[in-house]
Amino acid sequence: MNNRSRFLALTAVLLFFFASTVSSVAQDAPEDSNPSTDFDCSTVSDVSQAECQALVELFNSTNGTNWTNHTNWLQTTIVGNWFGVTVTGGSVTILSLPGNLLSGTIPAQLASLGSLQRLNLSKNQLSGSIPPELGSLANLQYLELNSNQLSGPIPTSLGNLANLLELNLMVNQLSGTIPVELGNLVNLQELILEGNQLSGTIPVVLSSLQQLTILNLGWNQLSGTIPPELGNLTNLVQLGLYNNQLTGSIPPELGNLTEVESFAIGDNLLTGTIPPQLGNLISAYAIDIKNCQLTGSIPTSFGGLTALMYLHLDHNQLSGSIPTQLGNMTNLTYLELQNNQLSGSIPTSLGNLSKLVRLTLSSNQLTGSIPTQLGSMPKLSRVRLDSNQLTGSIPAQLGNGIIFLLYLNNNQLTGTIPASLGNLSDTMWYLSLENNQLSGSIPSALGNLVELIHLDLSGNQLSGNVPASFANLTKLCGADNSTWYCSESVTTDLGYNRLTVPAPEPPASFLAAKDPDWYTTQWQRAYIPNLSGGSVLSYAGTTLISVPAGAAEEDFYLEYTPLPAPAHPIEGLASAGQNFDLSAFDITQNPITQFTNPLNVRISYEEEELGNVPEVLLGLYYWNSDNGSWEDAVSTCPGGIYTRNLEENWLSLPVCHLCAFSLMGPESFHGYLPMMLR
Numbered sequence: 001m002n003n004r005s006r007f008l009a010l011t012a013v014l015l016f017f018f019a020s021t022v023s024s025v026a027q028d029a030p031e032d033s034n035p036s037t038d039f040d041c042s043t044v045s046d047v048s049q050a051e052c053q054a055l056v057e058l059f060n061s062t063n064g065t066n067w068t069n070h071t072n073w074l075q076t077t078i079v080g081n082w083f084g085v086t087v088t089g090g091s092v093t094i095l096s097l098p099g100n101l102l103s104g105t106i107p108a109q110l111a112s113l114g115s116l117q118r119l120n121l122s123k124n125q126l127s128g129s130i131p132p133e134l135g136s137l138a139n140l141q142y143l144e145l146n147s148n149q150l151s152g153p154i155p156t157s158l159g160n161l162a163n164l165l166e167l168n169l170m171v172n173q174l175s176g177t178i179p180v181e182l183g184n185l186v187n188l189q190e191l192i193l194e195g196n197q198l199s200g201t202i203p204v205v206l207s208s209l210q211q212l213t214i215l216n217l218g219w220n221q222l223s224g225t226i227p228p229e230l231g232n233l234t235n236l237v238q239l240g241l242y243n244n245q246l247t248g249s250i251p252p253e254l255g256n257l258t259e260v261e262s263f264a265i266g267d268n269l270l271t272g273t274i275p276p277q278l279g280n281l282i283s284a285y286a287i288d289i290k291n292c293q294l295t296g297s298i299p300t301s302f303g304g305l306t307a308l309m310y311l312h313l314d315h316n317q318l319s320g321s322i323p324t325q326l327g328n329m330t331n332l333t334y335l336e337l338q339n340n341q342l343s344g345s346i347p348t349s350l351g352n353l354s355k356l357v358r359l360t361l362s363s364n365q366l367t368g369s370i371p372t373q374l375g376s377m378p379k380l381s382r383v384r385l386d387s388n389q390l391t392g393s394i395p396a397q398l399g400n401g402i403i404f405l406l407y408l409n410n411n412q413l414t415g416t417i418p419a420s421l422g423n424l425s426d427t428m429w430y431l432s433l434e435n436n437q438l439s440g441s442i443p444s445a446l447g448n449l450v451e452l453i454h455l456d457l458s459g460n461q462l463s464g465n466v467p468a469s470f471a472n473l474t475k476l477c478g479a480d481n482s483t484w485y486c487s488e489s490v491t492t493d494l495g496y497n498r499l500t501v502p503a504p505e506p507p508a509s510f511l512a513a514k515d516p517d518w519y520t521t522q523w524q525r526a527y528i529p530n531l532s533g534g535s536v537l538s539y540a541g542t543t544l545i546s547v548p549a550g551a552a553e554e555d556f557y558l559e560y561t562p563l564p565a566p567a568h569p570i571e572g573l574a575s576a577g578q579n580f581d582l583s584a585f586d587i588t589q590n591p592i593t594q595f596t597n598p599l600n601v602r603i604s605y606e607e608e609e610l611g612n613v614p615e616v617l618l619g620l621y622y623w624n625s626d627n628g629s630w631e632d633a634v635s636t637c638p639g640g641i642y643t644r645n646l647e648e649n650w651l652s653l654p655v656c657h658l659c660a661f662s663l664m665g666p667e668s669f670h671g672y673l674p675m676m677l678r
Contacts, residue, residue: 035064035065035075045077046078046079047079050112051113054110054112055085056074057109058107058109058110059074062106062124063102066103068100069084069100088115092116093116093139094120095110095118096120098121098144099124102124104127104128106121106126107131108132110131110133110134110137114138116140117141118141118142118144119142119143119144121145122145122168123146126145126149127150133157134158135155135158135161136157136160138161140161142165143161143167143168146171147170150172150173151172152175153177153179154176156179158181159181159185160181161185164188166188166189166190167185167191167193169192170192170193170194171194171196175196175199176199177200178193178206180205182205183208186208189213189214191209191212191216191217192216193216193220194240199220199221200222201223201225202217202222202224202230202241207229207230207231207232211235213235213238214237215230215238218243218244218264221244222246223244224246224247225249226246226270227251230251230253230254231257232253234258234259236260237259237260238262242267245268247269249270249271249275250270251275252278255275255278255280256277260281261284262286264286265292266291269293270289271295272296273294274298276300278301279299279301279305284305284307284308285331286311286312287308287310287311287312289313290313290314290336291314294317294318295316296318298313298318298320298323301325302326303323303328303329309331309333309355311329311336311337312334312336315338315340317340319340319342320344321343321347322344322366326350326353327347327348327351328349328352330354330355333357333358334358335358336360338360338362338364339364342361342364342365343364343365343366344366346374346385350374351374352373354377355379356377357380358380358381359384360384362386364388365389366389367390368390368391369390369391370408370413372397374395374398376400379402380402382405383398386409387409387411389412390411391414393413393416394418397420398420398421399419399421404428405430406421406428409434409435409456410435411436413433416439416443417433418443419443419445419446420445422445422448425449428449428451429452429454430452430454431446431455431456434458434459436459436460437461438457438462440463441464441465442464442499447467447470447471447472448469449473450475453477453483454476454489455473457497458496458521458564459495460496461523462494463499465503465504466507466511467507468507470510471506476492476514479515480513480514492515495515495517495520496521496562496563497523498522499519503519520538523559523560523562524538526560527557528547528584530554532549533551536560538560542603543560543602543603543604546602552586552595554586555586556584557584557585558583558584561581561583562579563662566579566630566664567581567662570662570664573664573665574667575662575664576609576664578609578663579662580661581660581661583658593658598640599654600653600654600655601620601633601653601654601655602651604649605649605663612668613667614665614666616644617666617668619663619664620651620662621661621662623661623662633655634653636655640653640654640656
């Protein structure tokens with residue numbers, strides 16, 4: 001054959017191949033982007049007409065033309081080529097269209113897919129009820145309808161799916177009770193119903209599902225008690241009963257779930273104690289029993305949970321001490337015991353938890369000092385020990401780690417702020433030390449914390465100048481900052497200390513932007529000569545204390561200390577927002593409480609601060625420690641009377657005894673008289 005003959009023959013073969021390919025593509029590929037909704041199922045070649053029609057019904061009832069992917073649907077005659085459809089032996093065995101933007105309802109005609117083994121329509125926008133007809137799919141092994149908007153009850157017919165391995169209906173709007181018929185699914189390995197509106201009790205028959213590895217019923221409205229029989233599910237790896245309305249005690253039988261890795265029963269109405277048997281959950285990496293009403297102590301047996309990574313027992317009524325055995329849980333990363341009634345000291349053994357990232361012990365009754373061992377924990381980034389009764393100093397060792405958040409506020413800590421905290425320049429975002437008894441100057445090293453967004457040092461006895469280095473803290477939230485992470489709880493506050501006013505420059509301008517009223521609540525001390533007397537005007541300009549000559553018959557120091565709230569509880573009175581303590585000391589620091597000649601106290605106020613207190617009844621009250629009550633301060637001087645200027649919003653009075661004061665008055669109750677009495 002010559003070259004010309006070879007060329008013609010090759011051309012003929014290529015043309016034949018090309019024609020065949022085009023024909024095949026024309027048969028299998030989409031003809032257009034809008035498939036015909038009146039597809040003729042009699043033309044399909046790989047499944048029955050009934051199965052084809054069921055798929056067509058699904059397409060039409062779930063807005064198929066707007067699916068994210070509807071490749072080949074209702075466009076080719078080979079159903080096995082349709083996106084998400086698997087055909088085996090002439091029948092549809094898998095229908096999987098997760099996250100494909102299906103909307104509308106699930107058609108009952110899917111029951112025609114008699115050989116279906118997996119139905120996955122999860123993460124779509126399906127609504128309406130689950131068709132009871134799905135209970136006839138005898139070969140179904142996986143039913144995944146989670147993350148939709150399905151409503152109505154769970155069909156009891158699903159209990160007929162004897163081959164089912166997974167039933168996932170989570171995050172829908174399903175209501176009603178959990179059907180007892182689900183107890184027939186003896187092969188079931190995963191039952192996931194969380195995130196619905198299911199009510200009623202947990203069916204005891206679920207305990208017969210011996211193959212279960214996951215039982216998640218969280219985020220529903222289930223009530224009643226936790227069936228002790230659930231302890232028979234010894235193959236469980238995950239147990240989730242959280243965020244329901246379950247009552248009663250925690251069954252000790254749950255300690256039989258020795259294979260469980262995640263044990264979450266928090267956010268319920270459970271009472272009683274934590275069973276020590278839960279210390280048998282040696283495979284658990286997470287235990288969550290928060291937000292219940294549990295009492296008693298933390299079981300020491302928890303110290304044997306060496307695989308545990310997350311322990312949440314917060315927001316209960318647990319008492320007693322923190323077991324030192326918790327220091328044995330060497331894989332622990334989260335330890336959250338806040339909002340309980342725990343007492344005693346913080347165990348030094350917690351310093352052994354080298355993998356701990358978060359330690360939250362706030363809002364308890366813990367005493368003693370902060371263990372220095374906490375500074376040797378290399379991964380510790382969040383430390384919340386606030387709202388306890390801790391004493392002693394802040395360990396300098398805390399500056400050795402990578403702490404991101406340090407809340408030590410509302411304790412009884414003394415001493416100075418460690419300069420070593422300035423070493424946390426790359427990590428520290430939140431530092432709250434307010435409402436302690438810290439003294440001394442603010443370390444200039446805190447100016448190294450350039451990532452800091454929240455700083456609260458208020459309510460201490462800090463003195464001296466605010467360090468010039470504070471001008472480096474440009475990310476701090478304050479009056480000048482509307483950044484997304486700033487809020488009322490994320491801010492800058494240096495108030496109620498003994499800091500020098502006015503501040504030098506720098507950082508005066510910086511403070512004016514971040515905490516503009518920082519100076520108005522600072523402590524003041526003035527030397528008062530006996531021969532001439534003197535006065536103290538509060539930095540806020542609202543309180544003037546005038547001392548006449550010979551008031552104490554000797555030279556003395558007068559101290560004015562603003563208070564954020566009345567120093568003692570008030571009953572039957574309402575505060576008008578100005579609270580302070582007055583004290584006096586002679587030159588040898590002996591206290592002076594009584595005066596021969598009265599001091600005069602003049603207070604200016606804003607009417608909007610009065611609330612429901614009538615202005616004419618406003619008065620300065622003092623705390624009578626002998627009677628344990630608030631009394632009108634005008635009574636401290638014989639024959640004392642008020643001078644009032646209602647137009648200029650001020651009052652003054654003589655004071656002969658120094659202590660804690662508060663501007664207060666009785667609340668008025670606004671109402672309307674009957675017409676006949678007006």
